[in-house]
Amino acid sequence: MKNRTSREPFRDRARAEILTLALSIVAKEGLQGLQARRIAREAGCSVGSLYNIFGDLDGLVIAANVETVAALEKALLASFSATEGQPIDARLLDLALAYSRFALENLNLWRAIFAHRLPPNQDVPPSYRADQARLLSLISTIIADEISDRKLRDRAARALFAAVHGIVALAIDSKLEAFEEARMQDEVRFIVKAAAAGLKSAM
């Protein structure tokens, strides 16, 4: 490292390097591969520096999940833009299938978002909630004409997301039967079509 480099850029670079390493470990091995000592060793820094930058291991996991949520947002935004002007059920379905594809293509990273649990009485940083809120707002925007009340609409968006997520998660983990992508898509299609058709009756 050159002498004239100030402390901040070093910290930023170390942060970026550790994060890249963490993402590659999670992608290959899942969340259980993330141990502080191992990361420090592979990144060539001390465990102290690691904690100094990320607070603790949970902080590093959240930082990694922030990156995954950003990649997910990109995938969902692509669907959102591509379906503009289409009927609600078609738009919701395209978004849901984009979600299921993202999960399959980024299996361990996607799992890490949901497998990570903070100690009781701790919550994720507000910025992470804001990232999630932007994703959920894609659904809210699509159903805006059907549900005018903002609170009910946000509730519907959360419920729709969680419903599709449940189908994808149980299918990928072969929880109800051995995994088959086409079958998962059929179930996603069913719930999205049914819910879209019944949207107003549920308010």
Next chain:
Amino acid sequence: MKNRTSREPFRDRARAEILTLALSIVAKEGLQGLQARRIAREAGCSVGSLYNIFGDLDGLVIAANVETVAALEKALLASFSATEGQPIDARLLDLALAYSRFALENLNLWRAIFAHRLPPNQDVPPSYRADQARLLSLISTIIADEISDRKLRDRAARALFAAVHGIVALAIDSKLEAFEEARMQDEVRFIVKAAAAGLKSAM
């Protein structure tokens, strides 16, 4: 142990004792508390006997999950019987809320059903799939008048279950916002009502 006791009853008793111990550990500490050496020590048997009875640790986890699924079936059957004769959406909603209550009241045991993953290319025993199928058939039975095709009906039942499960799981883990039971119930209510109203449109 009395001398005249034959080998089979001993094995059955040991199996029941280990299972009770395993369930109590999972209930208190979650799946991560189940280690072979610890269980053998606390049950007063050898690790060899443990494996001899359950095959391996996965076998013990599955045996514990079979018990939890049986308790869940009891809770869901109570709802199923109590709502006979009521409209479809009311029956599905009662069943879904019974599911969410079971999850909350048996948090770690319920989590263990979904957190446990077998090594790739291994599947749970057929009897465990049959247990799950009986639970899903409660949903299939409720929607039988709406969807006459058996295959489509079973798909709808799986999708409905997974959708409700997704809402309950993300809510309990505070994944989209801090947990609030009433909010989770509102989301369950939304998806069940919407899906029930749109059931035929989705076929």
